[in-house]
Amino acid sequence: xxxxxxxxxxxxxxxxxxxxxxxxxxxxxxxxxxxxxxxxxxxxxxxxxxxxxxxxxxxxxxxxxxxxxxxxxxxxxxxxxxxxxxxxxxxxxxxxxxxxxxxxxxxxxxxxxxxxxxxxxxxxxxxxxxxxxxxxxxxxxxxxxxxxxxxxxxxxxxxxxxxxxxxxxxxxxxxxxxxxxxxxxxxxxxxxxxxxxxxxxxxxxxxxxxxxxxxxxxxxxxxxxxxxxxxxxxxxxxxxxxxxxxxxxxxxxxxxxxxxxxxxxxxxxxxxxxxxxxxxxxxxxxxxxxxxxxxxxxxxxxxxxxxxxxxxxxxxxxxxxxxxxxxxxxxxxxxxxxxxxxxxxxxxxxxxxxxxxxxxxxxxxxxxxxxxxxxxxxxxxxxxxxxxxxxxxxxxxxxxxxxxxxxxxxxxxxxxxxxxxxxxxxxxxxxxxxxxxxxxxxxxxxxxxxxxxxxxxxxxxxxxxxxxxxxxxxxxxxxxxxxxxxxxxxxxxxxxxxxxxxxxxxxxxxxxxxxxxxxxxxxx
Amino acid sequence: xxxxxxxxxxxxxxxxxxxxxxxxxxxxxxxxxxxxxxxxxxxxxxxxxxxxxxxxxxxxxxxxxxxxxxxxxxxxxxxxxxxxxxxxxxxxxxxxxxxxxxxxxxxxxxxxxxxxxxxxxxxxxxxxxxxxxxxxxxxxxxxxxxxxxxxxxxxxxxxxxxxxxxxxxxxxxxxxxxxxxxxxxxxxxxxxxxxxxxxxxxxxxxxxxxxxxxxxxxxxxxxxxxxxxxxxxxxxxxxxxxxxxxxxxxxxxxxxxxxxxxxxxxxxxxxxxxxxxxxxxxxxxxxxxxxxxxxxxxxxxxxxxxxxxxxxxx
Numbered sequence: 001x002x003x004x005x006x007x008x009x010x011x012x013x014x015x016x017x018x019x020x021x022x023x024x025x026x027x028x029x030x031x032x033x034x035x036x037x038x039x040x041x042x043x044x045x046x047x048x049x050x051x052x053x054x055x056x057x058x059x060x061x062x063x064x065x066x067x068x069x070x071x072x073x074x075x076x077x078x079x080x081x082x083x084x085x086x087x088x089x090x091x092x093x094x095x096x097x098x099x100x101x102x103x104x105x106x107x108x109x110x111x112x113x114x115x116x117x118x119x120x121x122x123x124x125x126x127x128x129x130x131x132x133x134x135x136x137x138x139x140x141x142x143x144x145x146x147x148x149x150x151x152x153x154x155x156x157x158x159x160x161x162x163x164x165x166x167x168x169x170x171x172x173x174x175x176x177x178x179x180x181x182x183x184x185x186x187x188x189x190x191x192x193x194x195x196x197x198x199x200x201x202x203x204x205x206x207x208x209x210x211x212x213x214x215x216x217x218x219x220x221x222x223x224x225x226x227x228x229x230x231x232x233x234x235x236x237x238x239x240x241x242x243x244x245x246x247x248x249x250x251x252x253x254x255x256x257x258x259x260x261x262x263x264x265x266x267x268x269x270x271x272x273x274x275x276x277x278x279x280x281x282x283x284x285x286x287x288x289x290x291x292x293x294x295x296x297x298x299x300x301x302x303x304x305x306x307x308x309x310x311x312x313x314x315x316x317x318x319x320x321x322x323x324x325x326x327x328x329x330x331x332x333x334x335x336x337x338x339x340x341x342x343x344x345x346x347x348x349x350x351x352x353x354x355x356x357x358x359x360x361x362x363x364x365x366x367x368x369x370x371x372x373x374x375x376x377x378x379x380x381x382x383x384x385x386x387x388x389x390x391x392x393x394x395x396x397x398x399x400x401x402x403x404x405x406x407x408x409x410x411x412x413x414x415x416x417x418x419x420x421x422x423x424x425x426x427x428x429x430x431x432x433x434x435x436x437x438x439x440x441x442x443x444x445x446x447x448x449x450x451x452x453x454x455x456x457x458x459x460x461x462x463x464x465x466x467x468x469x470x471x472x473x474x475x476x477x478x479x480x481x482x483x484x485x486x487x488x489x490x491x492x493x494x495x496x497x498x499x500x501x502x503x504x505x506x507x508x509x510x511x512x513x514x515x516x517x518x519x520x521x522x523x524x
Numbered sequence: 525x526x527x528x529x530x531x532x533x534x535x536x537x538x539x540x541x542x543x544x545x546x547x548x549x550x551x552x553x554x555x556x557x558x559x560x561x562x563x564x565x566x567x568x569x570x571x572x573x574x575x576x577x578x579x580x581x582x583x584x585x586x587x588x589x590x591x592x593x594x595x596x597x598x599x600x601x602x603x604x605x606x607x608x609x610x611x612x613x614x615x616x617x618x619x620x621x622x623x624x625x626x627x628x629x630x631x632x633x634x635x636x637x638x639x640x641x642x643x644x645x646x647x648x649x650x651x652x653x654x655x656x657x658x659x660x661x662x663x664x665x666x667x668x669x670x671x672x673x674x675x676x677x678x679x680x681x682x683x684x685x686x687x688x689x690x691x692x693x694x695x696x697x698x699x700x701x702x703x704x705x706x707x708x709x710x711x712x713x714x715x716x717x718x719x720x721x722x723x724x725x726x727x728x729x730x731x732x733x734x735x736x737x738x739x740x741x742x743x744x745x746x747x748x749x750x751x752x753x754x755x756x757x758x759x760x761x762x763x764x765x766x767x768x769x770x771x772x773x774x775x776x777x778x779x780x781x782x783x784x785x786x787x788x789x790x791x792x793x794x795x796x797x798x799x800x801x802x803x804x805x806x807x808x809x810x811x812x813x814x815x816x817x818x819x820x821x822x823x824x825x826x827x828x829x830x831x832x833x834x835x836x837x838x
Binding site for chain 2: 277
């Protein structure tokens with residue numbers, strides 16, 4: 001299920017108040033039919049004389065005055081849809097249901113804006129116009145709403161952008177081709193090719209239905225074939241062929257179901273023991289629920305507000321007990337405090353996650369490697385909302401539990417790593433970031449600003465009875481941390497940082513070095 | 525390297541056991557038997573999610589790993605790396621190579637054919653797919669059947685002809701091996717070799733894992749000295765460490781019902797303990813229920829008599 005970074009700009013068409021409306025009101029007040037007939041004749045054409053124009057303006061001004069002072073009672077009698085040759089009436093009417101609930105003219109105007117936005121958001125119309133017309137003469141105080149839509153002439157659209165998908169765990173660059181409204185239900189079909197920052201590629205076919213069997217939220221489905229190449233870091237490659245269904249997608253809640261055939265292989269045949277044991281095929285059948293509450297003023301440069309996200313996943317939901325059984329929980333809490341000078345702000349963040357297998361003998365079973373947590377990479381912790389993922393200064397999958405790879409008999413050059421990072425079952429990260437504008441106007445205009453940061457994080461293994469060796473003291477003692485400063489350059493596609501990091505504390509075998517680093521992040 | 529391995533544990537990772545075999549996979553069993561013949565202490569670990577991998581079985585010790593798709597197989601790699609070599613003085617013998625060619629080409633072809641085509645893959649579910657969900661196992665079954673037919677060069681046109689050729693060669697191979705073996709304990713004098721491991725594995729698999737209707741199985745059982753050879757080696761090397769001896773090989777069909785009840789022997793012992801626990805808990809539960817009813821009746825019985833008094837008063 002794609003969450004595009006850009007939502008369609010709301011371009012509400014201001015509802016035209018036809019001269020008829022005002023005369024309807026006046027007719028109520030005056031209560032004469034003869035006058036109505038006269039006015040109807042005049043309605044057929046534009047006001048011809050200057051006096052008519054002035055009279056109309058006076059009437060409109062008096063109406064607006066009345067609207068400002070008191071609510072003007074009106075009821076929607078009928079919703080008329082025009083211009084839809086392919087799109088089914090009920091699809092459009094479902095998006096403008098809010099109009100029927102309006103009881104006053106002021107509410108109706110607001111509802112018209114909302115309805116217009118909803119229809120634009122369906123992404124299948126080139127233009128939407130909502131007009132308020134007078135109701136039938138025998139029913140005073142009513143109005144008909146006329147919705148004029150212009151369906152997209154070319155059903156094909158192409159798009160390139162950066163997205164965060166429900167089934168992926170990182171940002172990706174994606175190119176997609178969309179075919180809109182084939183069956184007239186507002187359905188959007190798309191084929192896409194995505195390349196992710198986590199060395200993944202994905203080919204997918206998706207379908208989005210705005211209204212599926214009367215459900216209030218859109219229904220999305222996606223068939224995908226993805227590969228993730230972790231040979232360099234963990235000596236395995238992951239391939240998956242799956243189907244993901246977006247069941248609920250509202251402002252705060254998201255529920256998705258994913259069923260996939262996953263294959264973990266090691267073409268290099270250099271993997272360490274833990275990875276070797278997990279090579280093979282698996283069927284993943286998992287339900288994922290995300291609760292997201294984001295009150296920050298920006299996801300690329302938050303200066304005020306807070307956000308909280310919790311993601312829960314349960315795998316093994318199938319009658320067959322041989323599917324992969326696991327539980328995964330991630331939380332992420334952010335808080336931004338404005339400091340008042342040079343648009344400076346202090347950002348704090350804490351994230352944690354835990355994963356565990358379930359079922360018989362769950363304590364001694366190993367957790368699935370692709371479901372474990374891996375910290376490190378060239379993304380910025382400030383932008384990666386969703387769970388423990390990155391620490392400044394540490395390379396991709398550059399810290400945490402690790403094991404020796406298979407020994408190599410012939411002497412090779414030392415640029416290949418000798419250890420596999422196998423991930424952790426529990427991970428915790430925290431960061432503090434002070435961002436500020438530069439005094440130079442040129443930088444300020446382009447949004448280029450500076451920041452000073454500190455971060456810390458750690459991971460540990462719990463499955464395969466390793467929870468017995470886990471102690472809080474040892475976990476705290478082995479915490480990794482780094483500090484640094486840098487420049488942030490926001491672009492239209494991503495946020496780029498050029499930082500100098502100094503590693504304060506790291507453990508043996510961690511891939512981290514003090515020095516200059518660049519990070520690329522997309523808002524999530 | 526050898527010094528390091530002495531402190532490390534040897535592990536053979538193979539596919540899961542079934543059909544009363546320590547590992548039911550015909551590619552993994554030779555390596556297992558080889559290590560048993562060499563009397564090298566090792567642990568057995570299982571991988572049950574990768575039926576279409578040619579890396580299995582693999583032998584590991586610390587960071588040393590010997591995969592089956594390298595250097596001619598696990599056994600060859602173990603010989604080459606000096607971990608265990610049963611063929612050190614036999615490789616120069618003239619009939620070593622010819623016997624080896626016979627076993628690893630004709631007999632292996634016959635076995636591959638019998639598993640995937642001859643018996644239509646009846647045994648493969650238990651060997652390869654017992655731990656995989658139905659969808660995945662079906663797709664992999666078709667994939668592996670197709671690959672096996674490709675490897676054997678079987679097409680729609682030559683299927684019958686190829687089948688006859690494979691069975692004929694297997695019969696000739698059994699005849700030759702039976703004559704060569706006679707009543708000896710091993711193929712070569714009185715010392716085990718890797719060829720004994722291959723042959724024993726082949727025979728045990730055919731007799732125990734293939735159905736009674738298998739053509740290859742019938743052909744093998746015609747040579748009683750081969751069957752005796754397998755039985756002897758099995759009881760001496762494979763069951764020396766296991767607690768319960770399995771029934772004799774040649775009576776496999778009649779022992780099948782016994783076999784199905786035998787595995788229940790051990791779980792039955794555990795079940796009675798569980799049953800005892802359950803009965804104890806059930807007794808406690810019933811006693812608690814009875815007590816609750818008694819208390820209720822006594823307390824409420826006293827209450828109702830008070831109500832009756834009230835009514836009388838009213």
